[in-house]
Amino acid sequence: MDRRKVTILCSGFGLGFYIPGLLAASAFDKRGITTEVLVFESYLEQDKMDHIADSRKAYHNNFALANLSARMPMDIRGSIDYAQVELLLEAWKAEDRREFISLSGHWVYILDLYREKMLPNQIHVDLLYVDSDLAPSWKSLKKFHPRYDEHYYNACLYDTDKMEIRCEIPVSLSTPLPFDSRKQRLVVHGGGWGMGTYQSKVPELAGKNYGLDIVAYDWKEAKPDPGHRYWMNDPEWCAWVKSGNGLHEFPPYIEITGEETNAYDAKADHHWLFDVASEAMAIVAKPGAGTLIDSLASATPLILLEPFGSHEQSNLELWESLGFGIRYEKWREMDFSVEVLKEMHQAIMNRSGERTDxxxxxxxxxxxxxx
Incomplete structure (x- = not known):
């Protein structure tokens, strides 16, 4: 077979459908296989693209509204910029692109158009499900296009029937830090969009014997504090805007420690939060796709906050069943025990089954x- 380029199709709507795509691209690169990462929002009509920032702010401010939106099927076809898509498909055809991985259901409409162009030359598409149940883009797709996966391969990281991990997306080649070598710190965050109940837990956790690494959503949340470190993705960064070198990259980031503010460039092969989580005793967060990948790769257990949508509810139940996470309320009843965190860390380290990359x-x- 000729040398091929794997096209990895992400979405910036949640970083759980973006960061894992970049991690996969980095892994292909280490194997000498070239990739291109594209982000779905780049192919929306301009007014629809402009509206995303409003939605993100609304969901950050109102978690109930976010959860409601997750249950509302949306036919994305009316928002796609088909003139741009046609140029993309012609470029793919000229290159004879055949290998694709899609992390978002929204891309399937575009892949179907490309498949029609390429017949009888078949294309290979992995539909990569990074949650343990269908996330909103897949659910919407299934409603409006029930046989969407007829010509494609369903690649599931998790098997909810067996409560098992099928495949893993590694983040780092290094062995996770032993629990006793970790800092007595907790990472507290609300996923890529800063959603959920994480902020309400900070006052209670601040009174326990842990340092806190809090991921702020914007500047007004990042308060200089001698007891905590605040971090955030650079607020100017946007997943569907390519960086200066014309590529989609991991987010640059900012650290606020006491009165000091330091800005850092994006890391080359993984996202910055993984390094912070790798040194901590636990991650306090809702069970989003990217958070599960971080937890598994760093052997850092999850303190499970209220999930976003039924797909994250399924993630929560999986992590709880495997012994890799515990609900916040239950951990509180155990008086925020360090020993429980150590047991969960060991459960991740000693997990059974093949570790299939x-x-x-x-x-x-x-x-x-x-x-």
């Missing part, structure tokens, strides 16, 4: 020549 799994199924 998703990228290896992809390469084994789809004959790819390195180059």
């Amino acid at each position: 998703y990228v290896d799994h992809y390469c084994a199924r789809v004959a790819l020549t390195k180059g």
